[in-house]
Amino acid sequence: MKNIAILGSTGSIGTQALQVIAANPEHFRVEVLTARHQVELLARQAIRFKPNMVVIADEGKYRELKELLRDEYIKVYAGEDAIAQVTETASVDVVLVAMVGYSGLLPTTRAIRAGKTIALANKETLVVAGELINRLATLHRTPVLPVDSEHSAIFQCLVGEGDNPVEKLILTASGGPFRGKDRAFLERVTPAQALQHPTWNMGRKVTIDSASLMNKGFEAIEARWLFDVSPSQIEVLVHPQSIVHSMVQFVDGSVKAQMGTPDMRLPIQYALSYPDRLPSDIPRVDFAACRSLSFEKPDAETFPNLSLALEAARRGGNCPCALNAANEIAVEAFLDECLSFTGMSRVIEQTMDTVSYIATPSLEEYIATDKEARRVARERLFN
């Protein structure tokens, strides 16, 4: 029996993690649930799963949550710091970091320092501060298990390979809803169009990142840290069917791939059950029915965000942190219809080139870079 803390339980990953836990009551128990501001859903989840603690990040919603849970024996807290604090609770075995954006960084470092197994669904944490997270995880001997389907695939392919050298990681990408479109089309794309993802059901921010291929760029940076490879060893390949979740090529020329139907419950469950696999009723791939799996190189000219992210990975230091902060501002502005789809790349590129470079930043310098990059990106929104 593993006791799970879910940071971000009301989001897409969080709710699917609760489905996995509900399906495996003899293996998993919910110990902590946290949410940003969806207080009613958080309360319903708490009433159903009976965690020991719940935290609402938005302190203004504390009273409401407390009231909704008045009949339960559940400790109720509020505030960002409380989220970081509850991950340290002795009874927690695995911390599933399923918060969106930069906010996942601090609780993750706290949970690593407390020696908890991390199931990491928050990609910004590794994008922003991968080197720091790696250093902390090594120091505290804390396993950091990927939840993202691509990284879970690579992780599954590497199981049992010991020190066998990796030649190349092949990250697959669905290509997003705008695969095959040109820049003229992308200039006029609306948020509603961009929010239609062909295969995966995700949150709004991730869906936009997926449409712009920034998501794949983030994953390349993440993979670099999770699997200790150089950016040049990472190849992105568009695979519209989203059946092959990613691949690893070894030095002997052998390639291993992990596949499955596009269903996040599979990598979530694997991160929670690792190294074991538990039975699931997730639909199986019918290879004879899907008939064909296709692959093509991504269109880096039409989707410059992918190149920007790979460039940030090459520059290293605080550059990916600036990339991420600028992207969060740009995506927000696009969703608010204050910035065009293609304008996002312009804002990000200008921010990356403006923010002062730090080769090996401390946690405080990451926080400062994040702040500076957001300020720069906001200034560039309207010019």
Added chain:
Amino acid sequence: MKNIAILGSTGSIGTQALQVIAANPEHFRVEVLTARHQVELLARQAIRFKPNMVVIADEGKYRELKELLRDEYIKVYAGEDAIAQVTETASVDVVLVAMVGYSGLLPTTRAIRAGKTIALANKETLVVAGELINRLATLHRTPVLPVDSEHSAIFQCLVGEGDNPVEKLILTASGGPFRGKDRAFLERVTPAQALQHPTWNMGRKVTIDSASLMNKGFEAIEARWLFDVSPSQIEVLVHPQSIVHSMVQFVDGSVKAQMGTPDMRLPIQYALSYPDRLPSDIPRVDFAACRSLSFEKPDAETFPNLSLALEAARRGGNCPCALNAANEIAVEAFLDECLSFTGMSRVIEQTMDTVSYIATPSLEEYIATDKEARRVARERLFN
């Protein structure tokens, strides 16, 4: 440094194994080479690789071999029994069983009893007597590593998975040169046509088995023993590109696949280097160039050999042994133009139904079954 004995060094697998060894002189040394009757090639190989011992199965060729190697410090032996005996040599670490057909069984059992690591390229050994080989390997704690590309793929996918339950093994098949043809076409197929395999470069017997899909049926029986699954857990899928070498589906719905260019040096090298992987210059798969991987169910009605093999697997006991013996006779007759392509299935089916069933045969009973089945099959050739 591993010392290798290659049984069947002049065949397709044997010569490719020598290429692998030549490319990795710091990892592998040739200790023993054996061949059936290709005495000149065996002598050339011996002069190049300087084994400690060579054996020619055909005793009539002993003098010739001895003469060819008169300037070398190499022990020369002849006869089937000598082949089995040299596998027991103390200095041998790995025995690569690359002989074709039933003749691989006896040397394999001897090498297992001597505690040698077995790299098994001879599928008939497991097809005929898989249960016995498994029992011996467990008793003597001898690893039996697959060399066949399909089984190597499954083996690679299972590395590090511990006791995680397998739901299904998916054996991929190129479909052979006659994929898409009907029975009327197959009635009139000549040996020359059947010997043209679209992707793999193999020996004549294996190429015919591949065209008739008997090869895939053998592999299903082999997989059953190598990976301890029931015949119902094995699915055959036609995959004409021969890039996905096989797949494993686990109980959580996750599928792992191993891929590569169709080049036998890759699985041969892996079996020799396992658990390590060594760099190789085998061409890499270019997924963007191959564009599409396709899958379809095999045409079991047009190719009844696949169904016959799966039926033999279900019946168990000495039935796969009878299947194999009848197939060896049938293929020989087809190559000699004494039997039609479709006639092979008839002879095999009649033999399987005639030979008396033994549920748990001893080694002697396997040998008796083999003899009886060959006799029955020969009788059925001409009616």
